[in-house]
Amino acid sequence: MTNFPFGDDFMPQFLNDIFAMISTAGDAHMQIAEQLANSVVKKEAPIATVDPKLRISLEPLAAIVKMHFDAFLEDKNLSQLQEEVGSVEFVSPQTWLDKSLKELNPIFSEIADSFLLKDETATKIDQTDLAQTANPEDQIKNILSNVFQMTAPASLGMQIGSILGHFALSAFGSYDLLIPRETDTVLIIADNIQKFSDDWSVEINDAAIWACTRQLAAHFILSKKSIKSTLTTLISRHALGLRVGTEKLSEQIKTIDFSDFSSFENLLNNPDSVFEIEPSLIHEQTTEDLTTIISVINGFIQNVGESIDEKTVGKSTLINEAVLRYKTQYSNLSGLIETLFGYYYDDTKIEQGYQFVKNLLLAEDRDWIEILTRSDEFLPDSLELEDPENWKLRVATLL
Secondary structure (H helix, E strand, O other): OOOOOOOOOHHHHHHHHHHHHHHHOOOHHHHHHHHHHHHHHHHHOOOOOOOHHHHHHHHHHHHHHHHHHHHHHHHOOOHHHHHHOOEEEEEOHHHHHHHHHHHOHHHHHHHHHHHHHHHOOOOOOOHHHHHOOOOHHHHHHHHHHHHHHHOHHHHHHHHHHHHHHHHHHHOOEHHHOOOOOOOOEEEEEHHHHHHHHHHHOOOHHHHHHHHHHHHHHHHHHHOOHHHHHHHHHHHHHHHOOEEEOHHHHHHHHHOOOOOOHHHHHHHHOOHHHOEEEOOOHHHHHHHHHHHHHHHHHHHHHHHHHHHHHHHHOOOHHHHHHHHHHHHHHHHHHHHHHHHHHOOOOOHHHHHHHHHHHHHHHHOOOOOHHHHHOOOHHHOOOHHHHHOHHHHHHHHHOOO
């Protein structure tokens, strides 16, 4: 007697047909990411455009920040790199999402190519194992394990969509997620600036200036070819270590209540449970290199922010504290970001990055920040991050 209503081989064959169709769509992960991200944003922010009055009130503040940023670059002898300072556009969460999906598609494709490269053989459900399992519930569990392995592109899309959707509702702008973009425009999410201002009793003008300063600084440093190419390479290399967490999934599948569909739905909607990192020496080095470069980028943003805050925002310390609390509302995304990009934020390294960049900015013997951005050879390693003078000695031999 068959255990499935349409025969023992119906479900495996049906799923094979479905996932064969998925596998033929090269950008299936981005289609799924777009659908999920849009569903998240439209549920919480159904108005697709920014309030014109809010946009018009904030635009002059971006010009003020741009003026101070230009002055900062001139003071630090970085004016020759000024062409990479972007314009600012105040947008709604939906507009930010739409543009981000296009701008970040290249890096997401790099991640997908790296991750899926090693999963090309996972294309068929093992019907032999299913046939040998007499218990219908065990058959379903075996199917689910195979399904997760085969639907890696869909799971990857769900993870990307979850990150972008929730960032659209909470982030201040393009570079709250520190990923290089192929654009000259810095997007500031006006609705989120307004919400932050209201929730934390911060003057909206101060909040907008604070956010614009850091977004412009992030755009400037991430636009440098050496920074951009190195970061992109490291993210792709990190993705090579991603794998479907079959052991974790097997344990979680055992807990599914098959009389309650929501328990299965929750498992599907938890991308963090689908992936894990395959330990290796190469991956350890990649994580260390990523942590180092992210710390340098953060260090530059922090130093620029402090410098311009002194001239524009009187209560920057209060804003900094309020921002830390505000961002806890999407701190649950940190696990997804770590898994997908390898961005492990280490407080000690972040402080070292801040002090490293501060040292370079204060030095008067050479334009060290400009030198830092010339080549990937000039980027510090983990030990040099702790000792900028040692970095200077090494780089000086290469000049």
